[in-house]
Amino acid sequence: MFTRSGYRPPVTVPQLVRFCAGDSGQWSIRGIDAFRGESLADAPRLAVVLHDESPPGPWVLRGFTSNERYVTGAERDVLAAVQEGLGRPEATVAALIPIQKSQAWWALPQDERRAIIEERSAHISIGTEYLPAIARRLHHSRDLGEPFDFLTWFEFAPRDEGAFDELLGRLRATEEWRYVTREVDVRLERAA
Amino acid sequence: MFTRSGYRPPVTVPQLVRFCAGDSGQWSIRGIDAFRGESLADAPRLAVVLHDESPPGPWVLRGFTSNERYVTGAERDVLAAVQEGLGRPEATVAALIPIQKSQAWWALPQDERRAIIEERSAHISIGTEYLPAIARRLHHSRDLGEPFDFLTWFEFAPRDEGAFDELLGRLRATEEWRYVTREVDVRLERAA
Numbered sequence: 001m002f003t004r005s006g007y008r009p010p011v012t013v014p015q016l017v018r019f020c021a022g023d024s025g026q027w028s029i030r031g032i033d034a035f036r037g038e039s040l041a042d043a044p045r046l047a048v049v050l051h052d053e054s055p056p057g058p059w060v061l062r063g064f065t066s067n068e069r070y071v072t073g074a075e076r077d078v079l080a081a082v083q084e085g086l087g088r089p090e091a092t093v094a095a096l097i098p099i100q101k102s103q104a105w106w107a108l109p110q111d112e113r114r115a116i117i118e119e120r121s122a123h124i125s126i127g128t129e130y131l132p133a134i135a136r137r138l139h140h141s142r143d144l145g146e147p148f149d150f151l152t153w154f155e156f157a158p159r160d161e162g163a164f165d166e167l168l169g170r171l172r173a174t175e176e177w178r179y180v181t182r183e184v185d186v187r188l189e190r191a192a
Numbered sequence: 193m194f195t196r197s198g199y200r201p202p203v204t205v206p207q208l209v210r211f212c213a214g215d216s217g218q219w220s221i222r223g224i225d226a227f228r229g230e231s232l233a234d235a236p237r238l239a240v241v242l243h244d245e246s247p248p249g250p251w252v253l254r255g256f257t258s259n260e261r262y263v264t265g266a267e268r269d270v271l272a273a274v275q276e277g278l279g280r281p282e283a284t285v286a287a288l289i290p291i292q293k294s295q296a297w298w299a300l301p302q303d304e305r306r307a308i309i310e311e312r313s314a315h316i317s318i319g320t321e322y323l324p325a326i327a328r329r330l331h332h333s334r335d336l337g338e339p340f341d342f343l344t345w346f347e348f349a350p351r352d353e354g355a356f357d358e359l360l361g362r363l364r365a366t367e368e369w370r371y372v373t374r375e376v377d378v379r380l381e382r383a384a
Contacts, residue, residue, distance in 0.1 A: 075301075109267075110264065
């Protein structure tokens, strides 16, 4: 079990993950909605794969899990004590939300990005309110030359979809989100 | 010209760089010395290439340039005002120093890593003392599943090699360096 002060999550090797739209995959695409910027092409299925062979399809987005970039030790202890992992049987709905931020964002130094993210936008603390219902995993894409900077992935039970939409609305109203230049909401459900 | 308070460096797209040991390349390898952990195989030349085709050879190390991870706005203003770029004609000596840090390092949250790097090890301020003589570029490798976490690259004039060695010695004596599990010093000179 975790304790708030002493828990350290296990360090895992960064993992390259591919999100492949197409005719196959463990997730059915229910809808694709561009919140800002250009959308993505329609497809019936999404395959989330950890290996190199990506099935052919209209798009493939790549990103890697990595060490944390902004969360402090105290914040991480809180997150670690309440969050749950991916793959819960009741979490039959998922959202893949690729996000691109502006050049102005990436020109900011670390301390200014951190201040905008948490001290002024409360991104981490807003997200914590929706734990453990909303499980998530962040993938970094910008360093791979991908069209998006991040691939955010969320899993939740159907009853929590309203809360998830509320979470999105609150984040999109923050100062941090002024730096978002492209965001697409791909909503999915576990394929039968 | 720069001003300390207002300068913002141009944002560049992350760039994948390959360091390829072998029989060809613009740098002659003068020596390879393992400071900690396993060394790298000998080779006569090093090619630093920005494209995908890596010439065959005993080893290829890959890393990407990226946004800054620790430097504050104030620190970056100081760096930007005094640092010089790669490729200066008088900088005929180079050092490629691949570095791996421990699992314990990567398990630390952002604020603890920052505190060790600068508040307790003065990494950024020590490095600033050696500007503009020592030009450098940092490449991130860990997220690519590479054997090293960072590929650090330095260029300087032959007369500044003593200062560079002093810089290495000071950094290796810091608390931050206790987390270094592997470090190899590849010393090079521009090939005729």
